[in-house]
Amino acid sequence: MTKVLDPTNEATPADIPRVTRPESLDGLTVGLLDISKPRGDRFLDRIEERLVERGLRVERFRKPTFTKPAPVDLRHEIATKCDVVIEALAD
Amino acid sequence: MTLPELPTLPDGFVAIVKEDCPTCELIVPVLEQLASGTQLTVFTQDDPNFPGEIEDRQFDGDLAVSWHHDIETVPTLLAVENGKEVARTVGWSRSQWESITGVSHLGLDLPDHRPGCGSLSVDPSLSADLELRFGGSAMTARRVEFASLEDTHEALFDRGWTDGFPVVPPSEARVMAMLEGTTRSPEEIVASVPPDLVPCTVEKVAINAVMAGCRPEYLPVVLAGVEAVCTDTFNMHGLLATTMPHAPVLIVNGPIAEQIGMNSGNNALGQGNRANSTIGRAVQLVIRNVGGGRPGEVDRAAFGSPAKVGFCFAEREEDSPWLPISTMYGFSSGTNTVLAFPGEAPRNLVDQLSRDPDSLARTYAANLISIQHPKLVLGFDAILAVAPDHSRVFREAGWSREQLADRVNELTVRPGRELIRGAGNIPEGIPEAMEELDLPKFRPNGLHIVHCGGAAGLFSAIIGGWVNGEMGSDPVCVEITP
Numbered sequence: 388m389t390k391v392l393d394p395t396n397e398a399t400p401a402d403i404p405r406v407t408r409p410e411s412l413d414g415l416t417v418g419l420l421d422i423s424k425p426r427g428d429r430f431l432d433r434i435e436e437r438l439v440e441r442g443l444r445v446e447r448f449r450k451p452t453f454t455k456p457a458p459v460d461l462r463h464e465i466a467t468k469c470d471v472v473i474e475a476l477a478d
Numbered sequence: 479m480t481l482p483e484l485p486t487l488p489d490g491f492v493a494i495v496k497e498d499c500p501t502c503e504l505i506v507p508v509l510e511q512l513a514s515g516t517q518l519t520v521f522t523q524d525d526p527n528f529p530g531e532i533e534d535r536q537f538d539g540d541l542a543v544s545w546h547h548d549i550e551t552v553p554t555l556l557a558v559e560n561g562k563e564v565a566r567t568v569g570w571s572r573s574q575w576e577s578i579t580g581v582s583h584l585g586l587d588l589p590d591h592r593p594g595c596g597s598l599s600v601d602p603s604l605s606a607d608l609e610l611r612f613g614g615s616a617m618t619a620r621r622v623e624f625a626s627l628e629d630t631h632e633a634l635f636d637r638g639w640t641d642g643f644p645v646v647p648p649s650e651a652r653v654m655a656m657l658e659g660t661t662r663s664p665e666e667i668v669a670s671v672p673p674d675l676v677p678c679t680v681e682k683v684a685i686n687a688v689m690a691g692c693r694p695e696y697l698p699v700v701l702a703g704v705e706a707v708c709t710d711t712f713n714m715h716g717l718l719a720t721t722m723p724h725a726p727v728l729i730v731n732g733p734i735a736e737q738i739g740m741n742s743g744n745n746a747l748g749q750g751n752r753a754n755s756t757i758g759r760a761v762q763l764v765i766r767n768v769g770g771g772r773p774g775e776v777d778r779a780a781f782g783s784p785a786k787v788g789f790c791f792a793e794r795e796e797d798s799p800w801l802p803i804s805t806m807y808g809f810s811s812g813t814n815t816v817l818a819f820p821g822e823a824p825r826n827l828v829d830q831l832s833r834d835p836d837s838l839a840r841t842y843a844a845n846l847i848s849i850q851h852p853k854l855v856l857g858f859d860a861i862l863a864v865a866p867d868h869s870r871v872f873r874e875a876g877w878s879r880e881q882l883a884d885r886v887n888e889l890t891v892r893p894g895r896e897l898i899r900g901a902g903n904i905p906e907g908i909p910e911a912m913e914e915l916d917l918p919k920f921r922p923n924g925l926h927i928v929h930c931g932g933a934a935g936l937f938s939a940i941i942g943g944w945v946n947g948e949m950g951s952d953p954v955c956v957e958i959t960p
Binding site for chain 1 (some may be wrong): 574580604617619620621622623624628630633634639647650651653671674676678681682685686689713715716717722763767769770887945948949950
């Protein structure tokens with residue numbers, strides 16, 4: 388029998404359940420998150436136009452750089468201000 | 479874990495010997511003298527039948543007595559009263575043995591003194607096992623047992639702990655031996671490892687270093703490498719997650735490179751040197767196993783590169799025309815350091831005809847311009863690895879590293895109109911707003927000129943960098959501490 392030491396972090400990932408998807412966007416605030424990849428903003432501009440046409444409230448957010456995780460304060464702000472969020476990956 | 483009880487010593491005199499020691503052989507007549515007039519017990523480490531002349535001998539085959547009583551040399555003679563050691567002498571010295579035993583005229587046919595031999599309990603090949611068996615373990619990692627019918631190597635692959643190559647199974651004894659390579663304690667936190675940002679202990683680094691194939695003396699370099707890449711400045715998270723193929727390239731400076739047998743010469747960027755090959759790999763295994771960074775998951779590289787297995791080499795300092803690259807980061811020459819650079823695989827650059835520094839600088843500039851894209855400037859750093867056949871030209875001309883870098887930068891300057899989007903019928907390029915500027919390829923200090931490579935070959939090598947600065951990564955140089 389061979390016995391070895393576990394090389395991993397031995398962490399059990401926290402199981403955070405997803406928020407239930409809303410049946411409709413009516414009356415909700417939609418967050419639009421630009422990750423700072425080139426031209427992602429163009430895509431989000433267009434999405435914003437479409438959402439506003441439908442009478443929805445839109446909040447815009449931007450990550451400082453796409454190469455790092457969103458700062459915790461930004462994540463908290465999005466979570467408190469918005470009901471749903473659309474994140475624009477781009478390239 | 480309960481420790482075995484400390485083996486008690488019999489009262490009287492105790493001699494610890496081994497058959498494979500000429501001094502122990504030499505003193506057998508002395509032991510016979512003592513056995514006839516005193517209460518003598520002989521513990522023998524290697525051969526239960528040695529010394530045949532002594533009846534009251536005990537076999538210390540598991541070295542429990544030797545280990546617990548800190549025997550470093552054989553023969554060692556102890557005087558014991560009420561189970562406690564009250565006097566000790568090592569090797570053979572007539573005066574010492576007579577003084578301890580109170581018996582005179584010991585071994586009159588023998589030389590006055592003779593040094594002993596190393597005790598098996600301090601034999602380097604056994605000491606880790608003994609430490610583990612008798613000393614208890616300070617290690618806290620989960621123990622994972624494989625069934626006797628399981629193939630260990632397959633089991634290690636199956637758990638997702640390898641980079642695709644086989645790894646050395648990280649047994650407790652191997653990890654304990656690895657930890658001997660540093661003075662830092664196993665539970666000390668080295669860094670918070672991306673992407674999962676998990677606090678990583680010296681012990682976890684040691685486990686992964688064993689798996690990578692490191693020797694214990696490499697561990698301080700691995701620890702420094704982990705520290706360097708896990709800084710916010712280096713941004714290992716982004717480097718891992720990017721679709722680009724880059725990985726940490728580790729450059730070692732200082733006397734430690736030679737002490738641990740690193741290669742800075744022939745084939746320095748290639749295979750065949752254990753330290754070069756395993757140090758970079760160990761850092762990558764830490765990212766994979768502790769940080770949770772795996773290809774296809776957070777690692778989104780479109781191509782990846784051979785550098786992602788592990789890329790580490792030493793600068794060739796001994797005949798370099800320049801100060802060590804670590805001096806760019808404020809360290810003094812002679813300091814042991816690791817420089818982490820976010821780079822891709824190297825490519826060769828040929829110039830077998832230039833014999834003056836300016837023409838070589840032109841060759842470098844012409845090649846360096848193409849990193850990532852000839853129309854993308856300032857956003858990527860580079861390593862320029864210069865081999866001795868090329869560096870000789872700069873030494874003879876008295877060109878410093880800064881002078882060479884300045885000249886290369888000057889030669890890469892191009893007008894913005896050639897670089898903007900659409901120029902040359904290529905949409906890729908810099909923003910139109912920069913049309914009126916004349917721009918060099920590299921930002922200040924973006925070009926890292928390193929001396930390495932074999933003595934023959936009129937070549938240099940280029941290692942292109944990843945997105946630099948706040949948006950991406952800056953190289954990080956840290957001191958290697960014991």
